[in-house]
Amino acid sequence: MVADRFAQFADGEQVLTVSELMTLVSSGAAAESGAEWVLHAGQGTERPDWDALEAARAAAGGLRIRFAGPAPLASRPVPPSAVHKNRAENVLLADLSNLSRTHCVAALRVHRNNELILDHTARHVSGMVVIEAMRQICIAQFETAYRRDLPSYDYVGVWRRMNVTFGGFLFALPATVVCEIADADLSTETNLRFRVATSVRQYDDVVASAEIEYSMVRQERIDRLERNKAARAVRTQLAGLLEP
Structure with missing residues (x-):
């Protein structure tokens, strides 16, 4: 069903x-x-x-x-805050299990009102769902395995590289999302760097796998950077419109 x-x-x-x-x-x-x-x-x-x-x-x-x-x-959806989402229907993980600090698995959970499936008409589930699930498990692993040992900053994920390989279609049946950290640089608490291997599996098939490099950066630092870049983008747009 x-x-x-x-x-x-x-x-x-x-x-x-x-x-x-x-x-x-x-x-x-x-x-x-x-x-x-x-x-x-x-x-x-x-x-x-x-x-x-x-x-x-x-x-x-x-x-x-x-x-x-x-x-x-009976499943236990991951809280939205653990994957940096605001709405529960956009969470793609449930029953998260930390096998170790560097290895976690979760069940894929696609809510009927998830933002990424609302305009997809094929038999398979959108590839964007697969990519987002892999992104979410990276954040969930950070929040559940690393966060408690860090200062009480708010962090945001910054994605530097994602090399994705698709091996097949994902269908609207149970699937598993896996994440394993290959390397972590925790020397700077305001900018933590990770390199991970992730995959989405359905039964014996690897639907997709990805090598991902990302940082968890202090929220106020990202807010300041975004604010400055947004202001610059607006100034550039207006300057172009005002040219004779």
């Missing part, structure tokens, strides 16, 4: 959208065969979907249904 947002991926037989499954359950069609239904949680499904499905099953009667593995409501 996948969110309606991923209707292009749903084939109406083995993969159903939330709406398609609700129609089958509510109409009683799903119970006609007398078989047990085993549901696998795809991307974009949330607790209200599963609650509504259970209510429809109870009302229709005659349908045996169970989940294959934990339902989505």
